[in-house]
Amino acid sequence: MSIEINKLTKIYGNQIAVDSISFSAQKGEIIGLLGPNGAGKSTTMKILTGFLSPTHGETHVCGINVQEETIKAQQKIGYLPENNPLHYEMYVKEYLNFAANLYNIKKPKERIAEIIDLCGLTPECHKKIGQLSKGYKQRVGLAQALIHNPEVLILDEPTTGLDPNQLVDIRSLIKKISQDKTVILSTHIMQEVEAICSRVVIFNKGKLITDKPIAEIQTDMNNANYVYAEFSESINTDIFIENGLSFQSQEANTYRFSTNNETETRKAIFNLATKNNLPLIGLWKEKNKLEDIFHDLTGKKQ
Numbered sequence: 658m659s660i661e662i663n664k665l666t667k668i669y670g671n672q673i674a675v676d677s678i679s680f681s682a683q684k685g686e687i688i689g690l691l692g693p694n695g696a697g698k699s700t701t702m703k704i705l706t707g708f709l710s711p712t713h714g715e716t717h718v719c720g721i722n723v724q725e726e727t728i729k730a731q732q733k734i735g736y737l738p739e740n741n742p743l744h745y746e747m748y749v750k751e752y753l754n755f756a757a758n759l760y761n762i763k764k765p766k767e768r769i770a771e772i773i774d775l776c777g778l779t780p781e782c783h784k785k786i787g788q789l790s791k792g793y794k795q796r797v798g799l800a801q802a803l804i805h806n807p808e809v810l811i812l813d814e815p816t817t818g819l820d821p822n823q824l825v826d827i828r829s830l831i832k833k834i835s836q837d838k839t840v841i842l843s844t845h846i847m848q849e850v851e852a853i854c855s856r857v858v859i860f861n862k863g864k865l866i867t868d869k870p871i872a873e874i875q876t877d878m879n880n881a882n883y884v885y886a887e888f889s890e891s892i893n894t895d896i897f898i899e900n901g902l903s904f905q906s907q908e909a910n911t912y913r914f915s916t917n918n919e920t921e922t923r924k925a926i927f928n929l930a931t932k933n934n935l936p937l938i939g940l941w942k943e944k945n946k947l948e949d950i951f952h953d954l955t956g957k958k959q
């Protein structure tokens with residue numbers, strides 16, 4: 658296994674940021690870490706990269722215990738932290754040279770040229786980092802994470818704040834550079850996980866609540882649909898539950914039900930409305946989306 662996280666816990670004062678989390682990843686996998694704000698994603702990444710110590714538990718990268726042999730483990734890891742901290746006053750090549758020196762790279766000039774090409778930085782590589790667009794700054798962040806050709810890449814929200822075109826470019830760059838590596842990336846964007854990850858790990862309030870291949874999640878999505886019922890006034894939702902309907906959430910006077918048989922559920926809602934004089938004005942179905950699964954698992958209302 659390239660990455661192994663075993664019963665990891667981090668407590669800040671009396672706040673449990675990460676609560677006994679375990680998962681592993683092997684070469685070639687791109688794992689998407691999903692979770693609401695404060696779920697513990699960044700803390701887990703910081704521990705995995707050796708920047709923070711856990712309160713309990715341990716992490717291994719390429720068989721090396723990160724807590725016991727931090728420097729050795731860090732040589733295997735490329736890390737793009739949240740908010741991509743860069744030295745804005747440095748030129749792109751100067752910064753990459755600085756990063757190459759940190760890792761004691763044998764032929765820095767050749768490696769910098771290679772990485773500039775790989776990350777699509779050639780047209781902007783003569784500029785100061787502060788003069789670059791957000792998308793190019795992100796490319797510089799990725800270039801520094803890759804300079805020592807690490808086996809494992811840890812990317813904390815690598816696409817936050819990018820415009821839709823830059824998003825597509827950076828996602829395909831991540832896919833391209835990940836082919837022979839193990840990648841863990843955190844994101845708030847479900848489509849991103851669907852677009853580039855092979856597996857999704859969902860965190861909520863410091864706990865790991867789902868760890869599944871994307872293909873399995875997609876099968877779940879195809880099997881589980883939603884039915885929506887709109888009424889012209891607010892309805893006491895007890896009536897749905899009492900009648901065996903799996904009521905999920907409400908937005909204004911529209912109520913959402915999960916179902917494996919949407920025709921039967923629509924019939925049941927229609928019959929319930931007729932029998933109890935409920936002012937039903939709309940009834941429709943919708944395919945489940947990864948976003949819905951995420952909201953259900955993390956207990957957030959849509």
Ligand SMILES: Nc1ncnc2c1ncn2[C@@H]1O[C@H](COP(=O)(O)OP(=O)(O)OP(=O)(O)O)[C@@H](O)[C@H]1O
Pocket residue numbers: 669672673674675692693694695696697698699700701
């Ligand atoms: N240095 C710290 N001191 C105290 N509490 C902290 C510290 N760093 C993080 N926390 C708390 O730990 C919890 C987990 O934070 P973390 O940054 O890991 O979440 P996250 O999932 O990365 O969130 P986001 O998506 O907003 O970046 C939060 O409640 C946060 O306030």
